[in-house]
Structures are given as C-alpha cells and as structure tokens.
Amino acid sequence: MEIPFVVNARKDTGLNNSKVGIWLFLASEVTLFGGLFSGYLFLRIYADYPWPERTLPILPGLLNTFILIGSSVTVVFAWAALKMRQWKKFQIYMAITLVCAALFMVLKGFEYQAKFNHQAVRILGDGRVNDFAIIEGHAHYAKLDHGEIHHAEKGEEGYFKHNRIAIKASEITFTLTRPVHDSYVGAVIEQAGGEGKFKLSETYAVKDAETGESVVVLEEGSPLNTDNLDLAEDGFVEGRIHDANIRTAFLKGDWKAIRASGNDDDAWRVVMTDEWKAQQKESSLKMKGHLVDARGTVTYKIDPPLILHFDPDAVVNHSSDQLKLRDDTTIKGEFDVAGSSLPMAIDGIDFRFTAQRAIEEGIDPAKAIEESWILQTPEVKRVWDAHQEWLRFQTERLAQKSKDSGKEGEDAYVPTESEKYRVNWDQMVSYQRAGYTDIYEKAKNGELDKPNWIEGFVGPNHSNEEFIKAFPDIVVPRDKIGFESTFTPKWNTYYAIYFTITGLHGLHVIGGMIVLGYYLFFGRKMYDSNPEWLANRVEVGGLFWHFVDLVWIFLFPILYLM
Amino acid sequence: MADTPEAIQKAKKLYTFIGLLLFFFTGITVAVATVEVLDVGGHGFDAADATLGLIIAAFKASLVMIIFMHLNHEKPLIYFFYGLALLMAFFCMWLIGWSKSDPIQYGNSTAADGFYNPEKPATDVHAKVEPQE
Numbered sequence: 001m002e003i004p005f006v007v008n009a010r011k012d013t014g015l016n017n018s019k020v021g022i023w024l025f026l027a028s029e030v031t032l033f034g035g036l037f038s039g040y041l042f043l044r045i046y047a048d049y050p051w052p053e054r055t056l057p058i059l060p061g062l063l064n065t066f067i068l069i070g071s072s073v074t075v076v077f078a079w080a081a082l083k084m085r086q087w088k089k090f091q092i093y094m095a096i097t098l099v100c101a102a103l104f105m106v107l108k109g110f111e112y113q114a115k116f117n118h119q120a121v122r123i124l125g126d127g128r129v130n131d132f133a134i135i136e137g138h139a140h141y142a143k144l145d146h147g148e149i150h151h152a153e154k155g156e157e158g159y160f161k162h163n164r165i166a167i168k169a170s171e172i173t174f175t176l177t178r179p180v181h182d183s184y185v186g187a188v189i190e191q192a193g194g195e196g197k198f199k200l201s202e203t204y205a206v207k208d209a210e211t212g213e214s215v216v217v218l219e220e221g222s223p224l225n226t227d228n229l230d231l232a233e234d235g236f237v238e239g240r241i242h243d244a245n246i247r248t249a250f251l252k253g254d255w256k257a258i259r260a261s262g263n264d265d266d267a268w269r270v271v272m273t274d275e276w277k278a279q280q281k282e283s284s285l286k287m288k289g290h291l292v293d294a295r296g297t298v299t300y301k302i303d304p305p306l307i308l309h310f311d312p313d314a315v316v317n318h319s320s321d322q323l324k325l326r327d328d329t330t331i332k333g334e335f336d337v338a339g340s341s342l343p344m345a346i347d348g349i350d351f352r353f354t355a356q357r358a359i360e361e362g363i364d365p366a367k368a369i370e371e372s373w374i375l376q377t378p379e380v381k382r383v384w385d386a387h388q389e390w391l392r393f394q395t396e397r398l399a400q401k402s403k404d405s406g407k408e409g410e411d412a413y414v415p416t417e418s419e420k421y422r423v424n425w426d427q428m429v430s431y432q433r434a435g436y437t438d439i440y441e442k443a444k445n446g447e448l449d450k451p452n453w454i455e456g457f458v459g460p461n462h463s464n465e466e467f468i469k470a471f472p473d474i475v476v477p478r479d480k481i482g483f484e485s486t487f488t489p490k491w492n493t494y495y496a497i498y499f500t501i502t503g504l505h506g507l508h509v510i511g512g513m514i515v516l517g518y519y520l521f522f523g524r525k526m527y528d529s530n531p532e533w534l535a536n537r538v539e540v541g542g543l544f545w546h547f548v549d550l551v552w553i554f555l556f557p558i559l560y561l562m
Numbered sequence: 563m564a565d566t567p568e569a570i571q572k573a574k575k576l577y578t579f580i581g582l583l584l585f586f587f588t589g590i591t592v593a594v595a596t597v598e599v600l601d602v603g604g605h606g607f608d609a610a611d612a613t614l615g616l617i618i619a620a621f622k623a624s625l626v627m628i629i630f631m632h633l634n635h636e637k638p639l640i641y642f643f644y645g646l647a648l649l650m651a652f653f654c655m656w657l658i659g660w661s662k663s664d665p666i667q668y669g670n671s672t673a674a675d676g677f678y679n680p681e682k683p684a685t686d687v688h689a690k691v692e693p694q695e
Binding site: 028037076419546 | 570574577580588592596604605606618627630640652
C-alpha cells in the first residue's frame with residue numbers, strides 16, 4: 001500500500017503528513033516538558049529546606065551541552081547531504097550524530113553512578129534545630145568474618161556497603177500471611193553460613209480437614225529454606241480456606257434456622273436480634289471442633305545466636321531486642337550497635353537547614369552549629385574551623401568589594417548561605433592541602449588550592465589517594481541517623497525532579513538514537529528508490545533531535561548552574 | 563527552507579555559524595555562573611542570575627527553533643501547533659503564580675526574596691496564622 005503525502009504536500013495543509021505528525025508530537029512534548037519545568041519551579045519556590053544550589057558537577061553537564069549542540073549541527077548536515085544526494089556524507093554526519101548521542105548517555109551514566117554511590121545522612125540532634133544537620137560522603141565497605149562485620153576494601157570478596165542494620169539474632173519469625181521474600185531467606189542463610197543454623201522451634205502442624213487429626217507439615221528442628229517455608233505457607237493457606245468454608249456453612253445454617261423460626265425481617269434487623277446473637281454463640285462453640293486453626297507464623301531458633309544484617313531500606317523498625325522487616329518478618333536478639341553504625345568518609349558538611357531552623361526558633365545559628373554532634377569528631381571540627389577562617393576572609397573581601405563599588409545596606413555583597421553554612425568537598429581538599437593552618441592568610445594570598453573541574457569530574461573522587469585524606473572518617477551510630485539515603489529521588493524533591501526530568505530526557509536521547517540509527521543502517525534501500533522520501537524522514541527525525549537539544553538547553557542552566 | 567543545492571550549500575554555512583554561536587553562548591552562561599567578575603546582581607546566585615541565565619537559554623533555544631528546525635520558513639499550521647503548545651507550557655508556569663495567591667501564607671512572596679531567605683523561610687509551617695475576619 002502506498003502511504004499518501006509522505007513527500008508531496010497536501011493541498012489543505014500545505015505540508016506533507018510526516019511533518020504535520022512530528023509537529024503535533026513535538027507540541028505534545030512541549031506541554032509535557034513545560035509541565036515538568038513548572039513542577040520544578042513549584043518544588044523549588046516552595047521548598048521548606050535549603051535548595052541544593054549548584055551541587056551538580058558542571059563539567060559533565062557542559063560537555064553534554066556541547067555534544068548535543070554539535071549533534072544538532074551534524075544531523076542538519078546529514079539532512080543537507082541527502083538533499084544534495086551525497087550518500088557517503090550523509091552516513092558520516094549521521095554516524096557522528098549517533099556517536100555524540102552515545103557519548104551523552106555515557107556521561108550521564110557516570111553522573112548518575114556518582115549520585116547512586118554518594119551517601120547523605122541527616123543527623124539527629126537535640127530534637128529541635130540540630131535534627132537538621134547533614135553530612136555527605138561515601139559509606140565504608142565491610143565484609144563478614146566469622147559472623148562479625150569487619151572493614152573491607154572495595155572489590156574484596158564478599159564486600160558490601162557498610163550501611164546495615166545488624167542484630168545478634170537468636171530467633172527469626174516468618175509471617176505466612178504475606179509472601180515470604182526469598183531474598184531475605186537466601187540472604188540470612190548465606191550470612192549464617194548454612195540453612196542448618198536455623199532450627200524450627202516447634203512442629204508446624206495443621207488439622208486434617210476431613211479427619212480432624214493433626215498433620216505435621218514441618219518437624220521441629222527442620223532447617224530454614226524456601227521449600228520448607230513454601231510447605232508451611234501451603235498448609236496455612238489450605239487451613240484458612242477450609243476454615244473459611246466451615247464458617248460460611250455455619251453462617252448459612254444459622255441464617256436458615258432464624259428464617260425457619262419466622263424471623264424474616266430485613267437482614268440488618270435480624271442480626272440485631274438477641275435470637276441471632278444466641279444462635280451465633282452456640283454455633284461458634286460447635287464450630288471450634290471443626291476448624292483447622294492454622295498458625296500464621298513459623299519461628300526458627302538460632303543457637304548459638306548469629307549476627308544478621310539487613311539493608312536499612314528493608315527494615316521497618318528496630319529496637320534494642322528486635323527488628324521488623326517489610327514483610328513482617330521479625331528477628332529477635334540483641335541489637336548490634338557497632339554493626340548497625342554507619343562508618344563513612346565525609347566530603348560535605350551542610351548546616352544550612354540547621355541555620356534555617358535555628359533562625360526560625362530564634363536561636364543563634366552559630367551556637368546551634370557549635371553544639372552539633374557532627375562537630376564532636378575532632379577531624380570534622382578541624383575542617384569546620386578551617387572553613388570559619390576562610391569565611392572570615394570571604395566576608396572581609398566582600399565587604400571591601402562593596403565599599404569599592406559603593407554598595408551599601410541591603411545591596412552590599414555578603415557571603416551566600418552556602419558559603420556560610422556549608423563545606424563542599426573541594427573546599428575540604430583545599431584546607432587539607434593548606435595543612436588546616438593559617439587558612440585566613442593563605443586565602444588572602446590566593447594560596448588555597450581547590451581541585452579543578454577535571455579532578456572532580458563527577459564530584460568527590462574517593463579513589464583519589466590525596467582527596468581521601470581530606471575527607472574525615474566518622475562513625476554515625478544508628479540512633480543518630482534521622483534520615484539517610486544515597487543521592488536518589490528518596491533524598492529530597494530536588495533529586496526527585498532532577499532524575500525525573502533528566503531520566504525522561506535521556507529516554508528521548510535513546511529514542512532519537514534508535515530512529516536516526518535506523519535511517520543510517522537501513523536507509524540505503526529507500527535512498528535508492530526514493531531519496532527525497534528518506535530526506536523527508538531524516539528531516540522529521542532531525543526535528544525530534546533538535547527538540548531533544550532544545551530541552552537540554554534549558555535543563556543545563558536550571559539544574560547545573562542555578 | 564533551502565531546497566536547491568546552492569541554497570543548501572549556503573544554509574550549511576549558516577548552520578555552522580549558529581552551532582558556533584550556541585557554543586559561545588553556552589560558554590557565556592557558564593562564565594556568568596562561575597566567574598565572579600561576570601556575576602550580575604548580588605554575590606552568589608540570585609534572581610538576576612536566574613533571569614540572565616534563562617534569557618540566554620531562551621535565546622539559544624530560539625536559534626535552534628528558527629534555524630535548525632526551520633521555523634523561519636514554516637507554514638502557518640506549524641506556527642499554530644507550536645503556539646498552542648507554548649501557550650500551554652506558559653499556562654503551566656502561570657499556575658505557579660496562581661498558587662502564590664493561595665490564602666495559605668508563605669514567606670517568599672516576591673521573586674526578590676530569592677529562593678532561600680533565612681529571614682523568611684520558604685514555607686513557614688511554624689508561623690501562627692491569624693484567623694481572618
């Protein structure tokens with residue numbers, strides 16, 4: 001079948017159908033991204049926490065902007081080559097466009113990966129303003145050695161991120177009413193070093209529905225494995241179905257009896273009668289002998305007790321003697337304080353939220369910050385003190401600048417909130433390079449040496465031997481963690497909207513690559529039969545690609561520079 | 563839109579020039595945001611920086627639309643589609659302004675307050691709201 005108006009224009013629109021189609025699509029895209037930008041604006045203006053201004057590394061964003069602009073030029077060149085019937089040139093320009101798109105995604109991948117590995121913790125303090133101090137960094141790595149959690153290097157066998165909630169477990173109870181998460185079972189067996197370390201505390205049996213005799217599903221002392229849990233679950237479900245049937249049968253019987261006694265009033269009135277209540281009481285006594293009454297849990301003893309650790313995201317709550325997981329699995333034992341702490345190398349200290357809350361509460365922010373738990377660690381205090389020295393220099397410098405330019409009062413230059421209350425990773429490195437001494441003097445003489453954009457390509461590099469010396473180690477006890485997350489949408493609304501918009505934009509890049517790649521690799525046949533048609537197709541694909549570039553032109557300053 | 567080989571050859575020069583212009587203005591945007599001498603408004607990021615950054619971005623976007631997307635040579639129907647879409651996008655932005663007139667009190671009532679003003683918390687959830695008469 002021949003598709004009409006793919007090359008020639010329709011008389012009514014003056015355009016070929018492909019062009020009308022792509023522009024209608026692009027119009028819908030404008031509204032989609034317009035809505036998302038509007039969402040960004042809304043979140044930012046009404047944020048009740050200090051917005052993470054300019055926290056993304058600029059260089060990858062800048063390179064990506066150049067890459068997309070460059071690809072916009074090459075895609076239009078590819079179209080021009082087709083119009084001039086230069087197939088070879090078309091191939092070259094289109095191939096460059098695709099390489100640019102791939103590079104864009106690779107850089108985005110690096111950026112995302114850095115965010116997924118970067119840890120942030122909101123520290124609990126005095127229950128008021130100090131509940132809002134934030135540290136950023138990288139969690140240390142750990143491994144299990146004879147049931148104990150020990151420090152490990154990245155890449156070591158069995159290593160994991162040392163951000164776990166640990167308990168010296170003596171008993172673990174699975175709830176059969178909710179699907180048992182195989183991952184938990186597998187993980188705890190692996191940690192314990194074998195399913196035999198767990199022994200069923202008492203025989204799991206249900207009554208046979210026919211004979212009423214007890215049928216053993218799992219013997220006392222059975223090991224923990226998913227097959228056994230499945231058996232218990234099946235027994236429990238069958239028992240529940242049987243009991244439900246018995247209850248329904250009794251209810252039907254009760255209803256018939258009441259109706260037979262001449263009480264056929266409306267249902268809701270019947271159930272209010274004393275006669276009905278008496279009938280129900282009698283039935284429930286009779287029913288007990290028929291019910292299977294399957295138990296909804298199975299408990300395994302762990303003797304001797306073992307350290308088990310869980311991802312904090314899997315733990316709903318914890319106390320000194322038990323943990324509860326998302327699927328209602330309960331682990332009893334002794335909370336492992338050391339194993340549950342979060343050791344990390346910190347590359348960012350942020351007291352902006354503390355300062356904001358302190359001002360709201362009428363407290364001096366400096367005093368609130370001094371009392372923060374974070375600054376009790378001498379290495380961190382050393383960094384903060386160095387920063388105060390730098391801030392003194394910055395304040396004086398800006399005051400002088402205001403004086404020189406005749407700016408007074410509200411117009412005078414003053415340090416930003418970030419400068420006052422936040423220490424970035426690059427500042428930490430510069431203080432370390434300066435030996436934490438005479439920071440004021442060194443700043444004045446321009447001797448503070450910050451890492452350049454290439455050294456911090458996607459942010460703080462914890463593999464860099466020099467940088468890591470500048471990032472103080474701190475061990476955060478679990479009861480000091482108010483909220484923790486990597487830099488993912490969970491952390492705050494900024495990262496939620498950042499990942500939503502850039503993720504959607506990234507999907508557009510991939511979509512564009514598929515379409516443009518199709519023209520490059522499968523366009524020859526069409527070029528031979530109808531080159532103008534292919535040129536039109538490339539123009540339409542190019543329009544989409546320019547739109548992808550256009551969205552990024554706004555995304556880059558908004559997300560990276562503002 | 564260029565259709566003859568000569569016109570296309572000429573247009574390619576324009577595309578190259580526009581590409582270079584876009585590179586240049588990207589550099590300007592970054593410089594304005596990172597080099598203190600070029601910082602407009604007060605020290606650090608503020609409304610003046612946001613306005614300038616968005617003006618440059620809008621200018622760059624216009625170049626892409628007009629030259630690369632050939633909007634300088636399009637039929638009225640395309641302008642109609644695109645105009646409607648832009649109207650819709652601006653409506654979304656306007657909703658934010660609309661939300662400002664919400665009777666719930668917020669700290670930052672004007673753009674000049676900036677996005678973070680410790681004197682006037684963005685959402686003063688702790689403030690006691692006087693009952694309206």
